[in-house]
Amino acid sequence: MPVIKEVLEIAEKIKTMEIRGAGKIARSAAYALQLQAENSKAKSADELWEEIKEAAKILYHTRPTAVSLPNALRYVTYRAKVAYKSGADLEELRFIVINSAKEFIHNSENAVKRIAEFGAKRIEDGDVIMTHCHSKAAVGVMKKAWEDGKDIKVIVTETRPRYQGKITAKELAEAGIPVIYVVDGAARHYMKMTDKVVMGADSITANGAVINKVGTALLALTAKEHRVWVMIAAETYKFHPETLLGQLVEIEERDPYEVVPKEELETWPKNIIVKNPAFDVTPPEYIDVIITEKAVIPPYAAIDILREEFGWALKYTEPWED
Secondary structure, three states: OOOOHHHHHHHHHHHOOOOOOHHHHHHHHHHHHHHHHHHOOOOOHHHHHHHHHHHHHHHHOOOOOOOHHHHHHHHHHHHHHHHHHOOOOHHHHHHHHHHHHHHHHHHHHHHHHHHHHHHHOOOOOOOEEEEOOOOHHHHHHHHHHHHOOOOOEEEEEOOOOOOOHHHHHHHHHHOOOOEEEEOHHHHHHHHOOOOEEEEOOOEEOOOOOEEEEOOHHHHHHHHHHOOOEEEEEOOHHHEOHHHHHOOOOOOOEOOHHHOOOHHHHOOOOOOOOOOOEOEEEEOHHHOOEEEOOOOEEOHHHHHHHHHHHHHHHHHOOOOOOO
C-alpha cells in the first residue's frame, strides 16, 4: 500500500535531525499519519488501515530512543485500530486517524504551557539556571519565569556534537533573558554560581531515570555534588511504557562524522574508533523533581504516571505490528 511522499519526507527529516526535540518529533509523527489519512487514495477501510500501519512502521524506525515518537504513533494508531476492529468504514476510519492526530498535537502543545506554569513557580527571583541541549518544555519554564517578572540568568551548554545549545541560547536571548553560553566541559566550573538546573527529557523510565541528550547525566551528577536542584521538564508522553515490563531503553548511536568530519577522520590512524551516543541515562537519585503537565512529581512517582497514562498499552502488541 502506498505511503505518501510527505510521510517519507517527515521520516527522513526526523532521522537526519532536521526535525529535532522530542516534542516536535512526536507532533511531526502524528501529523504525518494525519497527512497519510487526508491524502490516501484507499478504496476501503482495509486499504487505509494497511497504509496507516506501513506509515507508522517507517516513522517508528527513525529514532529508537525518543519514546515520544512511538507514543505519538501509539496514540493515533491504537484509536484507529479500535475503530477498524469495530467495523468502521473508510471515511469513519479516516476521520478517526485525522482527529486523533490533531488531538495529540493539541494536547502536546497545551502540555508545554502547563509545564511552563508549574515549573516557573519553582524558579526564584535572582536564580541562575543551567540548562543543556534544547527542550521546548525546559525553555518554556525559563521564559515563563522571566515573563512573571523574575530576574533570572541562564547558563547554556553548547551540547556537542550537534550544538543544540545554540538554539536554546538564541531563544532565551530573544525573550530578553541574559544568557551565558559555555562549552560542555565548563559545566562544573560554572555550577558553583548556579541555583537550579532545568533540563528536558527524551524518555523517562518506570523507576524515574531520565534518558536525555548525552551530557545530561554529567550535569546532574555535578549538580548533586554542589547540592543544586535538578528539575526535569517533560510531557507525560515521554514516559516509557515498556519499562514497566523491564525492557531497557535503546541508546541511539549516531554517525561518527557528527563528531569528527569525514575528511578529517579518514586521515586518522585506523585504530581510533569514534563513538557518538546521542543520549545517556541519569539515575533518579540525581533528579529532584519531574515537571509534567499533570503535576510536579518526584522521580519515584514515574511509575504512577505510566500506569495512569499507558496501562492500556501493556495489553497489546504495537497497533501497527499485527
